Amino acid sequence: MFSSLPDPAAMPAKLSVNLNAIAMLRNRRDLPWPDVADLGRIALRAGASGLTVHPRPDQRHIRFSDLPVLRALIDDEFPTAEFNIEGYPTEDFLALCEAIEPEQVTLVPDDPAQATSDHGWDVEKHQEFLKQVVGRLKAGGMRVSLFVDGDGRPEAMAMARTTGADRVELYTGPYGGCYDRPDEAARQVELLGLTADAAKAEGLAVNAGHDLTVANLPLLVKRIPHLAEVSIGHGLTADALEFGMTETVRRFCRACGQKV
Numbered sequence: 451m452f453s454s455l456p457d458p459a460a461m462p463a464k465l466s467v468n469l470n471a472i473a474m475l476r477n478r479r480d481l482p483w484p485d486v487a488d489l490g491r492i493a494l495r496a497g498a499s500g501l502t503v504h505p506r507p508d509q510r511h512i513r514f515s516d517l518p519v520l521r522a523l524i525d526d527e528f529p530t531a532e533f534n535i536e537g538y539p540t541e542d543f544l545a546l547c548e549a550i551e552p553e554q555v556t557l558v559p560d561d562p563a564q565a566t567s568d569h570g571w572d573v574e575k576h577q578e579f580l581k582q583v584v585g586r587l588k589a590g591g592m593r594v595s596l597f598v599d600g601d602g603r604p605e606a607m608a609m610a611r612t613t614g615a616d617r618v619e620l621y622t623g624p625y626g627g628c629y630d631r632p633d634e635a636a637r638q639v640e641l642l643g644l645t646a647d648a649a650k651a652e653g654l655a656v657n658a659g660h661d662l663t664v665a666n667l668p669l670l671v672k673r674i675p676h677l678a679e680v681s682i683g684h685g686l687t688a689d690a691l692e693f694g695m696t697e698t699v700r701r702f703c704r705a706c707g708q709k710v
């Protein structure tokens with residue numbers, strides 16, 4: 451069912467640490483801790499390749515004021531790390547990206563009222579809009595990734611390519627939700643794998659994220675040896691409470707196949 455031989459050309463997936471959950475914890479009080487930038491620094495020192503944030507219009511997690519601080523952290527202390535900003539491309543979001551200039555923007559079709567992201571783009575329906583947004587962000591020097599469902603449909607990846615996006619990010623929520631159902635997890639990872647194969651055939655690099663954990667990463671990276679990056683927040687933050695941020699980032703890097 452899964453490809454048995456590793457791709458010798460494949461590099462282990464990079465880990466981008468999503469700071470939304472830490473910001474949400476901070477926002478419980480009108481106090482500046484836990485400090486999002488301090489935790490981002492610890493994550494990058496421990497071996498993460500980048501930081502991800504998903505600012506939402508109500509700023510219930512990351513605040514807009516966090517963005518320049520995180521940009522400066524990467525620029526001043528970790529110049530090879532990447533900043534990934536995720537979100538729905540409103541005019542405000544696009545202007546924010548143009549001001550901060552993240553290395554990567556991940557476009558997500560979420561509604562402001564949604565608790566969290568729970569589906570990828572219907573690229574066929576939004577093709578013209580996405581083409582315009584992708585073109586604008588790429589003109590600003592940013593890599594663009596589209597959040598897509600990992601449902602194994604090759605035609606969706608062909609559509610994604612027509613927008614001019616560089617990458618797709620596979621929505622791994624349905625896979626993450628199978629933590630106690632190994633048979634269904636195997637089915638979901640195969641669908642993700644088929645989607646990733648189709649994306650690769652279209653010349654799109656592949657990221658993945660949502661509800662990934664140390665336990666479910668190894669099967670994902672085995673099925674998708676060309677996986678470029680995973681962005682992880684919820685499960686990683688939960689583990690950081692138990693093991694500390696440094697040890698947790700190392701565990702996640704190892705689960706990606708990195709030697710740390």
Ligand SMILES: CC(=O)[C@@H](O)[C@H](O)COP(=O)(O)O
Nearest residue numbers: 470504511558566567659660
């Ligand atoms: C795009 C995506 O999958 C999300 O996982 C998201 O970035 C997580 O953000 P929250 O933790 O704020 O729900």
Ligand SMILES: NCC(=O)COP(=O)(O)O
Nearest residue numbers: 659660661681682683684
């Ligand atoms: N892009 C997905 C992401 O950044 C993190 O999602 P989660 O690990 O918080 O579910």
